[in-house]
Amino acid sequence: MSMDLTFLGTGSAYPSPHRGASALVLRTEGDCWLFDCGEGTQTQLMKSQLKASRITKVFITHLHGDHLFGLPGLLCTVSLNITPSPTQPPSCVDIYGPQGLRHFLRVALSLSGSQLLFPYAVHELEPTADQCPPESQLDAMLESSISESLHPQERPGRTIPLDVEGDCYTLLEDERFVVRAFRLFHRLPSFGYSVQERERPGRLNTQLLQDLGVKPGPVYGRLKNGESVTLENGQVVTPLEVLEEAIPGRKVCILGDCSALVGEGPLRVCRGADILVHEATLGDGHRERAVEHGHSTPSMAAAVARACRARKLVLYHFSQRYKPLSMRTEGEEDDDVLELKRQAEEALEGTSVEVTVADDFLTIPIPIKRPH
Ligand SMILES: [Zn+2]
Ligand SMILES: [Zn+2]
Numbered sequence: 512m513s514m515d516l517t518f519l520g521t522g523s524a525y526p527s528p529h530r531g532a533s534a535l536v537l538r539t540e541g542d543c544w545l546f547d548c549g550e551g552t553q554t555q556l557m558k559s560q561l562k563a564s565r566i567t568k569v570f571i572t573h574l575h576g577d578h579l580f581g582l583p584g585l586l587c588t589v590s591l592n593i594t595p596s597p598t599q600p601p602s603c604v605d606i607y608g609p610q611g612l613r614h615f616l617r618v619a620l621s622l623s624g625s626q627l628l629f630p631y632a633v634h635e636l637e638p639t640a641d642q643c644p645p646e647s648q649l650d651a652m653l654e655s656s657i658s659e660s661l662h663p664q665e666r667p668g669r670t671i672p673l674d675v676e677g678d679c680y681t682l683l684e685d686e687r688f689v690v691r692a693f694r695l696f697h698r699l700p701s702f703g704y705s706v707q708e709r710e711r712p713g714r715l716n717t718q719l720l721q722d723l724g725v726k727p728g729p730v731y732g733r734l735k736n737g738e739s740v741t742l743e744n745g746q747v748v749t750p751l752e753v754l755e756e757a758i759p760g761r762k763v764c765i766l767g768d769c770s771a772l773v774g775e776g777p778l779r780v781c782r783g784a785d786i787l788v789h790e791a792t793l794g795d796g797h798r799e800r801a802v803e804h805g806h807s808t809p810s811m812a813a814a815v816a817r818a819c820r821a822r823k824l825v826l827y828h829f830s831q832r833y834k835p836l837s838m839r840t841e842g843e844e845d846d847d848v849l850e851l852k853r854q855a856e857e858a859l860e861g862t863s864v865e866v867t868v869a870d871d872f873l874t875i876p877i878p879i880k881r882p883h
Pocket of ligand 1: 516524533575577578768828
């Protein structure tokens with residue numbers, strides 16, 4: 512199964528002509544999952560190889576505008592481009608994000624008189640008080656004063672509390688993936704997401720099956736599914752004998768804005784990530800200012816990658832002062848994105864973690880893993 516990650520926006524605070532606001536897409540077999548949706552994400556999507564209509568799930572890391580303001584517009588445009596089918600009702604778009612997201616969308620869509628040709632549901636993560644400074648806590652009064660009636664296309668969503676034991680949130684588990692969220696510290700409650708592909712059974716050793724006298728047919732499927740089979744001559748063939756080693760699942764972790772991790776959950780959930788996407792808003796020389804604004808520097812991102820033993824660290828969410836690689840001119844030392852890469856690499860010395868700095872429209876393939 513093919514899997515890749517495409518950055519649609521890698522800038523912080525606002526979209527600019529050279530860096531869009533935060534948005535990235537994880538694509539698996541044509542299904543697109545969107546992580547964050549800053550203003551202008553829909554035009555970035557149009558410029559990319561991806562199709563907005565393939566987005567089936569949306570994950571919002573936190574409610575700052577540079578991660579969220581593009582969402583109502585994107586949903587409306589997707590709806591405009593839908594051709595309703597008389598036989599198949601449109602499927603529901605699942606949207607995950609922090610508490611408050613449901614109201615934001617409801618109000619934005621309702622006040623603008625926006626109707627969608629598909630249903631959507633917002634599943635909210637309940638933050639804890641230690642995820643942001645006290646003055647940024649969502650005001651309970653404000654929340655309760657907002658309408659409780661659903662938008663016409665809104666389906667009731669889940670409210671997902673922190674699983675205290677695992678120190679994480681389990682968003683979905685199906686036959687292919689387990690998706691979890693974990694807590695981060697920022698000026699507003701922020702979350703990271705982990706997409707863990709399930710381990711898949713290894714290939715059948717067809718030569719061995721032939722030698723054993725097992726003919727191709729449904730019996731192959733049963734063995735692959737872990738069932739033992741009895742041949743006509745009474746001989747029992749077990750999956751262990753004929754299956755090659757299982758193929759480990761891939762793990763992609765995408766962290767929202769943060770200056771620190773909260774609790775044990777983040778490192779536990781991100782352990783061994785194939786790709787860890789972490790913000791690096793400012794260079795190490797501006798660490799104090801970065802932290803004051805709830806952000807990280809390359810060496811802070813590197814420390815997370817090192818601690819969870821990630822294979823690849825991808826930096827994004829750069830201050831707009833850092834021009835993309837393609838616009839780089841020699842001598843602009845302070846604003847050089849390669850300097851950010853160097854800082855992360857220096858902090859990762861002695862490890863095999865590979866560092867990438869993301870630019871808009873960078874696609875990173877995530878190849879199938881080899882058995883252990
Ligand atoms: Zn941001
Ligand atoms: Zn933010």
